[in-house]
Amino acid sequence: MNYPVQIEKLINLFAKLPGIGHKTAERIVFHILSEPIEYSQELSKILQNLKRDLKKCKICGNYSEKDICEICSDENRDKTKICVVEDPRDLYIIENLKIYNGLYHILFGLISPIDGISPEMLNIDSLINRVTDNVKEIIFAFSPTAEAETTSFYISKLLKDKNLKITKLAYGLPVGSNIRYADIVTLTRSFLNREVIS
Amino acid sequence: MNYPVQIEKLINLFAKLPGIGHKTAERIVFHILSEPIEYSQELSKILQNLKRDLKKCKICGNYSEKDICEICSDENRDKTKICVVEDPRDLYIIENLKIYNGLYHILFGLISPIDGISPEMLNIDSLINRVTDNVKEIIFAFSPTAEAETTSFYISKLLKDKNLKITKLAYGLPVGSNIRYADIVTLTRSFLNREVIS
Numbered sequence: 515m516n517y518p519v520q521i522e523k524l525i526n527l528f529a530k531l532p533g534i535g536h537k538t539a540e541r542i543v544f545h546i547l548s549e550p551i552e553y554s555q556e557l558s559k560i561l562q563n564l565k566r567d568l569k570k571c572k573i574c575g576n577y578s579e580k581d582i583c584e585i586c587s588d589e590n591r592d593k594t595k596i597c598v599v600e601d602p603r604d605l606y607i608i609e610n611l612k613i614y615n616g617l618y619h620i621l622f623g624l625i626s627p628i629d630g631i632s633p634e635m636l637n638i639d640s641l642i643n644r645v646t647d648n649v650k651e652i653i654f655a656f657s658p659t660a661e662a663e664t665t666s667f668y669i670s671k672l673l674k675d676k677n678l679k680i681t682k683l684a685y686g687l688p689v690g691s692n693i694r695y696a697d698i699v700t701l702t703r704s705f706l707n708r709e710v711i712s
Numbered sequence: 713m714n715y716p717v718q719i720e721k722l723i724n725l726f727a728k729l730p731g732i733g734h735k736t737a738e739r740i741v742f743h744i745l746s747e748p749i750e751y752s753q754e755l756s757k758i759l760q761n762l763k764r765d766l767k768k769c770k771i772c773g774n775y776s777e778k779d780i781c782e783i784c785s786d787e788n789r790d791k792t793k794i795c796v797v798e799d800p801r802d803l804y805i806i807e808n809l810k811i812y813n814g815l816y817h818i819l820f821g822l823i824s825p826i827d828g829i830s831p832e833m834l835n836i837d838s839l840i841n842r843v844t845d846n847v848k849e850i851i852f853a854f855s856p857t858a859e860a861e862t863t864s865f866y867i868s869k870l871l872k873d874k875n876l877k878i879t880k881l882a883y884g885l886p887v888g889s890n891i892r893y894a895d896i897v898t899l900t901r902s903f904l905n906r907e908v909i910s
Contacts, residue, residue, distance in 0.1 A: 521775065524755075524758050527754060527755050542730065542732070545729055546762065553725070559756075561722070564744065564745065567716075
């Protein structure tokens with residue numbers, strides 16, 4: 515015996531989301547059923563128009579209600595720097611540090627042969643095309659993984675003829691951590707990249 | 713800097729679901745954005761009509777497209793037994809064991825003073841009203857918790873003047889488990905409720 519067909523369909527749709535297994539999807543659907551009708555209707559309304567309301571910015575790729583996003587169209591931004599991120603969420607994380615006033619570029623993934631993600635599936639071409647003579651620095655702001663190394667290496671090679679500084683986030687000890695509990699790779703990087711005090 | 717307003721709203725709606733924190737909600741929303749438009753539209757369509765398409769069965773409370781659900785309207789069901797469950801999902805679990813042909817009753821929760829859930833918030837009145845002279849057995853099919861004990865005790869008291877057998881799921885060792893790793897309460901119950909072999 516199965517659940518009514520709408521419930522089954524909804525469970526299957528929710529179970530496709532990342533981090534949500536079949537049991538969690540069941541729990542979600544029965545929770546929605548137990549909520550007042552306004553909840554499911556509001557969810558429905560936003561989902562209905564989501565992909566129409568939000569386009570990808572023609573320059574950086576970030577989701578925006580306009581063709582060109584707020585950051586790319588902001589005249590006060592430093593257009594000599596482009597910070598390259600894996601995912602739109604990473605842009606907001608860096609933006610909220612309030613230490614960077616340059617532009618961004620979103621790749622929507624990282625090169626990962628093991629997961630079948632090749633360079634042409636990512637937003638790399640448009641990055642290369644953006645890098646005109648005005649651009650002086652490309653910052654790779656990726657989580658430290660093998661995929662990030664591969665992607666940085668790949669893009670750096672494509673940009674090698676341009677007169678550019680290419681940087682990436684520093685590896686090192688997390689602030690407040692204890693060196694006795696640091697993993698060997700982090701500690702090695704931290705030692706090799708040691709900072710000059712005076 | 714915040715996400716575009718539709719993204720923020722959707723994250724907040726998803727973060728209200730059980731088992732979904734703010735970070736998971738973000739991941740879900742950006743995943744939906746990265747999917748083809750058909751996905752969000754189908755999700756939207758089902759959610760739009762969900763609470764209208766599915767009503768609670770007037771007899772047992774289970775979700776159904778009809779006023780009276782399939783089980784309650786099935787003439788071949790043994791109408792002398794009512795299996796009382798906490799949640800609609802539990803009905804399907806028992807139904808799929810294919811060992812029970814009686815009726816069900818869904819409480820939509822269990823009595824839990826600590827969570828502020830009192831008897832009148834549950835589907836208990838309609839259970840008491842259903843128990844006419846034809847009904848010979850009430851089976852409590854709850855997970856073994858303090859709330860289940862309270863709820864069983866409360867309903868049993870309301871039914872005490874009726875000529876009924878009241879039963880509950882057996883406590884004991886899970887099949888395939890090892891008594892050396894069984895918890896003390898389960899093992900005690902299992903010992904006290906020991907079954908006669910011959």
